[in-house]
Amino acid sequence: MFSRPFTYLTSSPNDRRSNLKPKSSPLEEHFVTINLDDKEESLEEPAPSPNNGPTEAWVKHSSSTRVDSDTFLTNYLRSHYPNHSLVVTDDWQINLLNVEGLLWKPLSNVELQSHVQFIPPRRRNLPGMVARSIQFGGFNVEWKDEKFIVYIASWPVGWGMVTQHFVLKEGKDEQASIALIMASGYSNGAIGDSVLVFNNGMWDNDYDLWEEVQKSDWKDVILSPEFKQEIQSDVKNFFGGEAIYHELAVPWKRGVIFLGPPGNGKTISIKALMKSTEHPALYVKSFRSWMGEEQSMRAVFGRARREAPCLLILEDLDALINDENRSFFLNEIDGLENNDGLFILGTTNHFERLDPGLSDRPSRFDRKYEFSVPNRDERVQYVQYWQRKLKGNKDISFPDSLVEKVADLTSGFSFAYLKEGFVSTLVSLAGSHNDAQFEKILLKQIAELRKQIGNTTVVV
Incomplete structure (x- = not known):
């Protein structure tokens, strides 16, 4: 029994698999990597069906002219688990196997079908990772002392893909299954230490x-x-x-x-x-x-x-x-x-x-x-801000007289232009430790930026 799910990626309404991009946030929200060190526990598993089994039935269905995969799999599971309640969700945001505290184990009579996708690294010096999207699979699940059987299936619908979770629970009461789905939705929607960013019709935790x-x-x-x-x-x-x-x-x-x-x-x-x-x-x-x-x-x-x-x-x-x-x-x-x-x-x-x-x-x-262009007092404050930042650099001389000079020469500059003056100066000084150059290069950069602004007469 695993405490984290086999890697799987659910499909959004507009099929994000076709335009997969590296997430700017941890990947737990949509796909989870298998941990081979997870502890496996014993779990009673219902005896395999005397029929050909769900995998063969699914492959046969997927190889035929299909009308409604949802109806097919729903009816199949109802007939093979007559003593279980069945709750079905096609919410692409649901990630049942990643619910906190949930344990899972693949069903022995169901052959897992999945696709592997490479996720590029966020940075060039990182290795990247591999995610696995489930096309068809069945799992024994334990959560809060309740036992479930969960089937996951994906298939094309129109121009996109749909992923559905089929949650089976012994008995006719659906409340535990509903609670599991609610827990998954809640954890998937939690903001945590992130900023919710809306772009391309989607919310992402950044x-x-x-x-x-x-x-x-x-x-x-x-x-x-x-x-x-x-x-x-x-x-x-x-x-x-x-x-x-x-x-x-x-x-x-x-x-x-x-x-x-x-x-x-x-x-x-x-x-x-x-x-x-x-x-x-x-x-x-x-x-x-x-x-x-x-x-x-x-x-x-x-x-x-x-x-x-x-x-x-x-x-x-x-x-x-x-x-x-x-x-x-x-x-x-x-x-x-x-x-x-x-x-x-x-x-x-x-x-x-x-x-x-x-x-x-x-x-x-x-x-x-x-937020107007900074006046002289604000320019003095900003130059002093850089003076404090560079105070610990013994190779740079930054006297108070230079503060006043820079403030006088930068009338009409935005804070962004002021920042560019200092950044470009420090880049030019990289590798050079001649402190006499700092003022000279800074004033030269200010003159270049003044040309870009095209205004030498503004006094603020």
Whole structure:
């Protein structure tokens, strides 16, 4: 009896096998690698059927003209397990053999049919791995002192694949089988140490993004202290103010927009917010998908309502919302459905492109925070930030006079351009330990960046 399942990958409605990409998160969610060291335990197994057996019947069926594989296998199992209840699920998100605390063992009278797929490594210096998708298999299963027989079968339907789990339990009571399916759905949908990312019509647990978020800190966000405090208080007061909202008889929802030219702190501020709140963060990359933008919006807001209270991040609103989907989007954020607990944070580099129904209408996006090009004081703070970072490098001389000089020469620079000045300077210095070069190269890089901006007269 194994405590983790034989590797298997379920099929999504749009058949993700045809476009398999390396996950940015641990692979337990969709496929699990067999562990040959797992402990095997004894488990009573029902005697094999006197008939030809499920494998031969399935192969015969799969080799014939098929009408409905679901009906065939359901009827077959009912006839061969007359004293068992049968619960069938075609939910592609279900991963029964990976439920916490579950033990399994292949049925001896069922020949396992599976496909092997190579999963490329996340990094070039890693080995990658092999996943095995089950086409047909049967298993004895133990979970919470209950015994089950589980069959897993996959077959093509239209342009995609479907994977179904058939859960058999001795007796007519289906409650234990339903509980097992619910446990699988719950564990598969758990966010854990990840950020839920919606893209191509699918939710994925992005563990890498979560790790990046954990590196963020408000002290690394170079904005005025009052501005940072205002943003933090807005989010904190919302999540802590449910009772006040209800007492005032107003919906407990909030919408804000971070606006301004790129490279001025919107993204790093979002990461710092995500880290500082204890509530789940849901991040939307695009509404475009195989099921259409409106259904994607429905999926996004449906999941957000289930996870509420949560932070729903819609980056680049001007690209996400267009003439075709705007009406549906507005209905989702300000329609009849209950959006209690949703803090919706939208960003845009082009606020002027937003429809007035988004940018001006109260109760949709209540507050706008403008991330402008940094003024001189903020540029001084940012240069001092790099001065502190390089303080331990004895080969680099970074006097206070250079701080003032850089701040004066970079009027009109975004934080992204300021960062590029320092990064490109350090890259140029790599392998060279002549501290006299640092100031010279930094000022040269600033001059080059000034040419890219094409503005030598802006004073901020």
